[in-house]
Amino acid sequence: MRTRTYARSIAVTSAALVALTACGGGDDGGGSDSGGDASGSGEKQVNIYGTDGNMGSTLGEDFEEQGALAGMKGTLPLTELAGDFTDRLLQVDPNLGNTFNYAGETYDAIVITALAAQLAGTNDANVFKAYVNGTTTGGEKCDTFQACIDIVNAGGNPDYDGISGPLAFVDAGEPAAASFGIQQFGDDNAIDDSLTEFVLAGDEANATTDEGPAPAAPGTTGEQLVVGTLLPLTGDLAFLGPPEVAGARLAVQEINAAGGVLGQDVRLEEGDSGDATTDTATQTVDRLLQAGVNAIVGAASSTVSLNVIDRITAAGVMQISPANTSDQFTTYNDNGLYFRTAPPDVLQARALADLLAADGNNTVGILARNDSYGNGLAENTRENLLAGGLSEDQVVNVIYDPNAANFDAEVQQMVELNPDGIVVIGFNESSRIIQGLNENGIGPQR
Structure with a gap:
């Protein structure tokens, strides 16, 4: 397992450093060159980047022309998954393909x-919340539920190193360090998995030292643990729904195969989060609370979670998100009932800024959607770039309304800025923005 690792400059292979040129600018290798076009066409090369909200092959489905996204790179929380885990996921949902x-x-x-519930000896989230952080640090290492529950049943404290990384929660209930993927689109407008690289950001030494109260007696039984899901089956992030649902179902299957929790099988209640433009999440949360859930896994969208977090925690139910990255949650007044296995944007921003620096971008334009996710990641990335030596006028953030009729004005600002690199921090509206960049000769189109 990886321990005490830090963000580092990214040494990307030459294949992954394919230059992104303006429309019709040719296809040549090498990193960004703010001084001109190595092919001699006279057109400046522009590097295009995405983040976790749009770095998926589903983005390419909006582009018919070959090479419309070719070479676009980006960061997202991503762990190099073991083959046996993906095989188990595919048994749950054979239609996942290679999207995990x-x-x-x-x-x-x-x-x-x-x-946490087994350590506390109860399904009451107001009690077992005190054990959550301690399951991820300070105890005896384990990497499966079976191995960890064996430690619990022997009277010990598990330190779960999970599928998604070492976890090692800080006091705020989020990872102290995390793995990020550097991914790139190929000529077919899909992610080229052969070019994916993994980097780490953060420091496990920052993990909490509070392992929680003394545990209940080994083998304590009690009322059934009921877990609800609030995951995107519809809306902007619907492409994340299938792998997240499969992960939830697989976890419950394997926990129950290992004997369950508190002497009973865990019960799973599933629900749709929709997106921030609907009240789907509120309706789902109300239904889950009526069903007696003790914890809700979700939402994927930070904005959706901010819309329902008070509703969940006020009911004495724990919320734990697999994909929220907004920094707002780190200090949110959640009565100690909100956690996340996804890293905060302050960590992704480090990985993204390192990628931008490694590609030689001396001027950067950031197009970010106006919500907690977009604003936080954009500002953190900007701060990291400034700390790395760029000046105020070399990093320009442009915040846009994701529900706008068009993004012509924002694209024009990028044309006028004429940066070495452009970062698009968005969801499904990213395709229209990138199409606009392509039409103006500063997109990834080759």
Whole structure:
């Protein structure tokens, strides 16, 4: 397992450093060159980047022309998943193909919840919340629910190193360090998995030293643990729904195969989060609370979670998200009932800034959606770039309304800025933005 690792400069292979040129600018290798076009066409090369909200092959489905996204790179919380885990996911949902985004984080969220409930000897989230952080640090290492529950049943304290990484929660209930993937689109407008690289950001030394109260007696039984899911089956992030749902189902299956929690099988109640433009999440939360859930896994969208977090925690129910990254949750007044297995944007911003620096971008334009996710990641990335030596006028953030009729004005700002690199921090509206960049000769189109 990886321990005490830090964000580092990214040494990307030459194949992954394919230059992104303006429309019709040719296809040549090498990193960004703010001084001109190595092919001699006279057109400046522009590097295009995405983040976890749009770095998926589903983005390419909006582009018919070959090479419309070719070479676009980006960061997202991503762990190099073991083959046996993906095989197990495919047994749950054979239609996943090779899309496993946040499946590990969802799986881990349920395992952590189950371990905390068993350690507390109760399904009451107001009690077992005190054990959550301690399941991820300070005890005896284990990497499966079976191995961890064996430690619990022997009277010990498990330190769960999960599918999604070492976890090692800080006091705020989120990972102290995390793995990020650097991914790139190929000529077919899909992610080229052969070019994916993994980097780490953060420091496990920052993990909590509070392992929680003394545990209940080994083998304590009690009322059934009921876990609800609030995951995107519809809306902007629906492409994340299938792997997250599969991760949840697999976790419950394997926990129950290992004997369950408090002497009973864990019960799973599933629900749709929709997106921030609907009240789907509120309706789902109300239904889950009526069904008697003790914990809710979700939402994927930070904005959706901010819309329902008070409703969940006020009911004395724990919320644990596999994909929320907004920094707002780190200090949110949640009565100690909110956790996440996804890393905060302060960590992704480090990985993204390192990628931008490694590609030689001396000027950067950031197009970010106006919500807690977009604003937080954009500002943290900007701060990291400034700390790395760029000046105020070399990093420009442009915040846009994701529900706008068009993004012509924002694209024009990028044309006028003429940066070495452009970062698009968005969801499904990213395709229209990138199409606009392509039409103006500063997109990834080759």
